Amino acid sequence: MDASQIELRVGCDIPVGDLIGLYDSVGWKAYTVSERRPDLPRALRNSTYVVTAWYEDRLVGLARALSDDVSVFYLQDLLVLPGYQGQGIGTQLMRHCLERYEHVRLHILLTEDDERVRRFYESFGFRNINDLSESPLSAFVRVHGVELS
Template structure:
């Protein structure tokens, strides 16, 4: 049975690193101290566990009024397509239900786009009624 923890400090951080590695996000685990600091500075983190094993997590940053940014949502490959990601995202949306804008920056992969669109998110590329631009600047990454 799945359990959701809202206090990530109750588990070994090594389990979180293992999850990031399992989904192929090794860039996050090259400097574990930085990732742990990012967790400490996050507004809200929830962890999904099955049989005492970390199988998913979601991490957000917010001012609790106007903006909620979903920084990370990960589900271990062996547990994908079981509703865990949807559950984590819905719990995040409940937690920040009074916030006006919810944002996600994600890779341009079809399965990710479909996942977020199925939950009511709109890709800014296709907005017509509300012209909206998203700008990004990333340290150490050549974007053009």
């Protein structure tokens, strides 16, 4: 696959089966278990910005964000179909979102603590809050139905 053959599309007009397949492929069951399936198209519809990556009309990646277009851009999901990972698609999606929201002051995301994922986000200038010493910040999170420890 040649990265130049990837087409990026803005908007959430995506067949539900393709969406479920993509989220399922990276193991994000919280979105794809049968009782939650109707929530996924709703979550996309209510996102501020959705951009998808297509290879020969196959959905191979997606990024979606919430933003007020002034002070905060929150990246909620970024995912690439496993067979297409490591070929620059995540980078294309990320660059596209960051260019669109370049003017916004805070860029925030929450993700699993995985070395490769960390390196990926650091390459775009994101810093893990735990690594900050000269400009310390705190981040707080609640997860519905989960007792965090």
